[in-house]
Amino acid sequence: MTDSPVDKLARATPQPVARRVRGLSDRAIAWIFVAPTIFLLLAVNIFPLIWTIRLSFTNFRANRPNREVEWVGLRNYERILTDSDIWLTMQATAHFLFWTILLQVLIGFTIAWLINRNFKGSAFWTTVIVLPMMLSPAVVGNFWTFLYQPQIGLFNYAVSFFTGVDPSSFSMIGSVNLAPWSIIIVDTWMWTPFVMLICLAGLRSIPDSIYEAAEVDRASPWRQFWTITVPMVLPFLMLAVLFRGIENFKMFDLVVQLTGGGPGSITELTSINLKREAFEKWRTGYASAYAIILFVTVFGLASIYVKALNKVKER
Amino acid sequence: MTTTKTLLGATALTAVASLTAPAAGAEELTLCWAAWDPANALVELSKEFEEQSGNTMNFEFVPWPNFADRMLNELNSGGQLCDLLIGDSQWIGGGAENGHYVQLNEFFDAEGISMDDFAPATVYAYSTWPKGSPNYYALPAMGDANGWFYRKDWFTDPEIMAAYTEETGEELREPQSQRELMQIAKFFQGREIDGQTRYGASIFTERGSEGITMGATGALYAFGFKYENEPGSYDMEGAVNSAEAIEGLEFYKELYECCTPPGYTDSYMEQSLDAFKSGQVAMAMNWFAFFPGLHADPDIGGDKIDFFVNPPQNVAASTLGGQGISVVAYSDKKDAALDYIKWFAQPDVQAKWWALGGYSAHNSVLNDPGFEASAPFAGDFLVAMDGVQDFWQEPAYAELLLAMQKRLHDYIVADQGTAEEALNKLIEDWQETFEDEGKL
Known part of the structure; x- marks a missing residue:
């Protein structure tokens, strides 16, 4: 019988230590290995969460460490949930989420479907299409502000070229009606490739044999699309929606660079509003309650969505 | 032999070290301020301090839109980046109450620095907390106010003057009231001059930091806006939303709508300067701090430009800018930082400060018989500083500012609601803040 490496190690270890190592159960050793990770997780995730929950019931301000901290109960939550301005930012966020996801799914799926036809140069076009998502959101936000500039912006000139409208007669990021769409257009431009890539993975995972069998059964391309392509890509699409939904719920950099939340507060998404409360107004307790409300909202919605996703996958 | 060589080497090293190292006790000081024209002048000025003291000056200049965010975070975190800070006037309350700034009374007394030597408006605004009390947390460093400049070459062009008179029945001149300013801006809006479309005025509309507040208060103060019915009472109903304040706010919105370049929805200092320098606008508002640079500009400066104080309507008033210089309480080089302030307070240094493009608040400079003639905007500066009004300087200033x-912006740029509703909501926001502060 050959010695195992552990036995060799135990023999080479001085007697008292070896006895102790031999005395450890597998479970104990497992805990030793896992403990640092658990400690790290508790330190950087769980503890701040618990601390945030605690702060949310106080009037604490991080810029006034010497001020007495008062326990205010549910006052912060009550203020937030009854503040019409906060509901407006929620509406702005919902509008942004709905339209970006809808457009990105529709355009992304269409592009993926076209790319999947494997035409000549499809690999090249795939590379070109994914370029926007490789850029920094801050950079994208900055250069789109120039594109949207009424006097020198390319976007306004393109609109003018196709519609005949005077380019300096409208401002995408300065108009109350257009500003919400200006951020939707940029986010869609930037992140549609991401949805496209996920859809492409889904489309390429469908075995050709299924389409061949459908053709033998004389199913039309339209029927093949609705009964094979869409159901088999749906879990991928739903995953893309989940990723984009979570990302856009916390959207900050792109919109700050583009509109700064304006004009007025028309494009002030919840993340921007939260940042102002926490790190500009320094209402730490209030902002903690705000963050908890957002966390519960996202967590709740994501949980429901993941359950639906699992059901779709099981089908 | 080896010992001799070693000794020679050590002697040489010591000699080199003594020649290159700063004087004994010399420190490396970091001065924090906004990144703008006067900051460059201060770098130049500070070379004299370096020569005299042996200390080395480092500078941390942050662009204006991020200045407050960056520096207040630095102070709130007890950071040691800055030994000296030229902080905005509104920070003085927070700087004093939160212990960020060193109180300078004892130092001033010990060094014979008298606040009577500085313009009273600047001492009140930049140095004292509580307001008007003899508790000093800064030395007035840079006097400033929001003023206006215009294309003098257009205003004196006979054709343009005749067209203006024909259109309005009045003479084209520096506006004497807010209403006249708008009339002139309307005249220039969309007008073709030298083959290009020009616009009336560039004004502050920025949303993110302090822009639209600093711009709109120029009109609000001139119409009669007040923060409180009685100073220190926090009684805002009827003051913040007075008939004059509503009229002033409506005026600023109309000025924005009628007379600014297209897409001018989020503009502050830089954008205002750009609009003027690129020849888009006939008039522009900005801080006096930029005026020396504008006057020296080879394209639009010299004879082509002139300056005027924010025109009155019911009241002669300008929005206060400017800053005091403070010693940061978290610095471990406070003595050297205080040495800098002592040096900076000297009349001859203040005279050089003005000559280099900084706005001295020292009486010896301002009261000099040659001061008004020393620059085309110097007289306007004195007039403006006589009528300056400032935003709240409370410790909760950031919260109060963001609410405004x-x-x-909701009312002026996004066209939401009425001026009265905007001011009523502002009172609610401010009351909530003061309640949280325990002041109401």
């Missing part, structure tokens, strides 16, 4: 930014 939101309410003004």
